[in-house]
Amino acid sequence: MENSPSNTNAPYTLLPEDPFPARPLASFRRPLKVFGATVASVVFLMSLVGLIINQSPVPPAKNDHHGSDPLTSKATSFSEDAERLPTGVSEGVSAKSYPSVRDRLSYNWTNAMFSWQRTAYHFQPEKNWMNDPDGPLYYMGWYHLFYQYNPDSAVWGNITWGHAVSKDLIHWLYLPLAMVPDRWFDIGGVWTGSATLLPDGRIVMLYTGDMANSVQVQNLAYPANLSDPLLLDWVKYPDNPVIVPPAGIEYDEFRDPTTAWIGPNGTWRLLIGTKVNSTGMALIYETTNFTTYEAAPGVLHAVNGTGMWECVDFYPVSTNSSEGLETSVVGPGVKHVLKASLDDLKMDYYAIGTYDPVSDTWTPDDPEADVGIGLLVDYGRYYASKTFFDQNTGRRILWGWINETDTDYDDLAKGWASVQTIPRVVTFDNKTGSNILEWPVEEVESLRLDSTEFDDILVEAGSVVALNISSATQLDISVEFEIEGSDALEALEVPEAIIECATTQNRSTLGPFGLLVLADESLSELTPIYFHIAKSTNGSLTTLFCADETRSSKASEIFKKVYGGPVPVLNDEKFTMRLLVDHSIIESFAQGGRTVITSRVYPTEAIYGAAKLFLFNNATGVNVTASLEIWQMNSAFIHPFPLEELGGGRFSQK
């Protein structure tokens, strides 16, 4: 896809003047030129007409549930792309990419720009499409990650389970595909699922199978060989499916089984998300053997108006310690988090509440901030998150899928799409009592190389300060901001509350201020990550934490918006941020992980050595001081597992 600029730098030597100009030849050439120009214009006009006709979208056939045939879909020409529905919609799952009628106006990306976008230490397959993380678990010394994967293309389709292992959640090794859609009960795709580790050491994997007629069923799979620490081979239970859509539930709105937990009577329970009209809900299924199930009479919880609940997750958190809890734990000092990925909004919502194991119901602590109407797991480009209990270190760990915000066309051109976040530890925030905290696993710190410290840098109102560091595309940044004269803030004339994050050009007395990430020297491209403080209607100060992607790239086809949400800042707390910058992904954590924003950016100039880091303060009424520690981050060198070492010829490509 190289688009080399026309070479205007070659030295041009004038030919010596021809003392005998060949006039007869010139006079012959002129009619030929005119003729050639006419033909060329006609051809051009005809092709333009042809192109215009081709561009009008063709509506998909009503009974065509498959869209493009997954087994043969390859990188398509871009006129086909302009006609295609967002991938996934025709198959009955949420659209995986933002539709763009401006696909054809793709930026002239160079190979250098595209390869810069690959992350250095985030998990992503070597190529092609990935979406939801599946069945994460720890077993016999290895962390396992499975993921929705299309082995054939950089857009969604032909979904299999990719597989990778790691000893430390950071250095991953690719393994062969764990499951492919090769049975009648998952021929349309091996969709999302979760693992349950049984007390006797067995592993049970439940996943959604998409059938040929688009019916969504739940299937059971388990490792072929529990003494294989890599869990390479998986067996699908021969009598699948084990759960089919019940009466009253739409056949294509019934998916993503959760990890199971044990109830008081010794039976296991798990949840499957669905919706009835526009009420999103979590259905409960009970089992003793994981092969036969009974639908519970009630639902765990439902919220009107939230639409389909995908990737439901349900887990306990300790309110009085930072220890993670195994999924079946209940009792005093325990609250339960219920989370759903809302299909209609493509956002992950959660709420904290109380689970009653006897009635199998869950009640939110704050009904005004119920699932789907309150807090987001991550305020950025983030979806389909899933937690697991890491019994090795006693942590509750959260995975999240980060889609691209460029176009399908760009993804096909560069050959890949999507990354996973760095796994995050989830704990209950017992200072606020009303939210969870998410923080990158400390193993990510093993990637830290050298660091640069900056103490008490003054950033005056309306100014930008450059930070002199060696390189700015792979960073772990911790920064603390203090507002000068912060004891007098209450007395300041602050305009009415800003309810939502807006672009950084919206200046007010107390903000925005923060960092400019992946910015070039001239600030022609920049991604501000910042705080913006306003006075709320009752006179107290509220803080927003935001990421403004609107000027992150000159490429026009990219979906660029301002992301973010409120973050609680308690008395005597400074404003703190931690950022993990890794090429085209930025994960930003405010106040120790109370509010998190994941961003995808695709600069065209602020790349490689041209990317810089700045502090900025667009507030009109205050100066801020900032102290930072900035670590250069190493690559995680994610690569295939050296399987040839394992011999036996078992690893022919599926």
Add this chain to the structure above:
Amino acid sequence: MKGFFFLTFILLFHLIVASPWAPALSLRKRVDLIKKTCKKTPYPDLCISSLRSHHIRSGATVHDLASMMLKLTLANATDTLSYMEALINQAEDPQLERPLDYCAELYIPVVKYTLPQAIVAFNKTQYGFAEYGVSDAGDQADTCENDFSKSKVSSPLGNRNKLVSELCDVAVAIIKMLQ
């Protein structure tokens, strides 16, 4: 007559005296193999002294030396973990207990899974897997040691982490010779 007896005596004498040379020759060969192999590892002295103090059967190959080194590494890691657990049980100072707990958490999967799996893999000639496991075990020992320096607490573990780490490096080096 006398000459005959004298000759026989000389012959017998030589036979009796010469026989110790045979085992002495094979001992030198064995020691040479240890020396030759260990010289190519990052810590030759440690390698030599560890291997020499264990009985290596005659006819031992580099494969056997690697196998022995893996077992030694696991034994040392297991001892270190037991020592840590004993210290944690009697620890009164929470400042000291925290890094010890952290280290124990690193060592437990090493002793329980990583090194045993590496040994199983090694016995099946799956050298890449074995190398990866031993290498990771060494990283855990280093991380444990670094945590003490980071928390500015003097390590009560003495040289144990260093020993485990270096044994891992030696084991990896010997395994590499087989590939």
